Amino acid sequence: MQPILSTQNYAALPDNKTLQRLCKALAVLDAINSPETEYRYHTYDANWDKGEEFFEMNDGEGDQMVVLFKEEGCVINGYADGLEQPDKARVTRGLPEIFDEFVFGEPVNSIGTTFCLWYTPRYGWQTGPLENEEDGSEDMLYIFDNQPQTYIEWATEYFDETEQTLDLKTVSQIYQGEPLTKAMVLALVDNVADWLQLETDLQEIGYPYDFS
Numbered sequence: 001m002q003p004i005l006s007t008q009n010y011a012a013l014p015d016n017k018t019l020q021r022l023c024k025a026l027a028v029l030d031a032i033n034s035p036e037t038e039y040r041y042h043t044y045d046a047n048w049d050k051g052e053e054f055f056e057m058n059d060g061e062g063d064q065m066v067v068l069f070k071e072e073g074c075v076i077n078g079y080a081d082g083l084e085q086p087d088k089a090r091v092t093r094g095l096p097e098i099f100d101e102f103v104f105g106e107p108v109n110s111i112g113t114t115f116c117l118w119y120t121p122r123y124g125w126q127t128g129p130l131e132n133e134e135d136g137s138e139d140m141l142y143i144f145d146n147q148p149q150t151y152i153e154w155a156t157e158y159f160d161e162t163e164q165t166l167d168l169k170t171v172s173q174i175y176q177g178e179p180l181t182k183a184m185v186l187a188l189v190d191n192v193a194d195w196l197q198l199e200t201d202l203q204e205i206g207y208p209y210d211f212s
């Protein structure tokens with residue numbers, strides 16, 4: 001049985017490189033399932049800033065989770081709408097200085113913070129002292145269990161038009177970062193209206209593909 005991921009139980013989160021690959025996979029799968037960018041839940045920008053890559057989960061109803069990836073590690077900031085925000089200085093106590101500009105600047109400041117976790121190769125995953133057990137982390141971090149079936153179950157419910165179950169083999173290949181082919185795409189959706197747009201999306205995500 002997979003552990004329930006949260007700020008109470010974060011040791012099972014994948015390391016930063018695995019998480020980065022997973023975040024790209026989530027963005028790729030959303031790009032395939034939803035050509036309209038405004039309906040995507042997961043997005044990824046491989047060129048967010050020099051030496052930085054950026055992942056965002058946005059449910060469109062107030063909950064947001066963003067992840068910044070740097071060579072030195074990564075940091076997750078989550079905001080659960082409707083929950084009281086804790087003392088940010090407390091929940092980020094011990095945060096490496098390399099993440100300060102992100103966590104205390106934009107867009108995080110405008111989003112808000114109900115939980116924060118960070119990873120460095122030396123110390124693994126960490127968080128500051130917790131004020132509230134209910135911080136929304138369990139409802140957001142679960143997608144990071146690195147199990148393709150978790151995405152399939154979520155997407156089947158989220159994308160109402162998805163009448164067929166997504167192909168597990170193909171989703172697993174994308175989770176592993178295998179180059180995307182047209183055959184893989186068409187194993188997930190019946191047709192693609194704009195292959196050039198999908199190529200543009202993949203370039204933004206920084207995901208390998210071969211549509212030849």
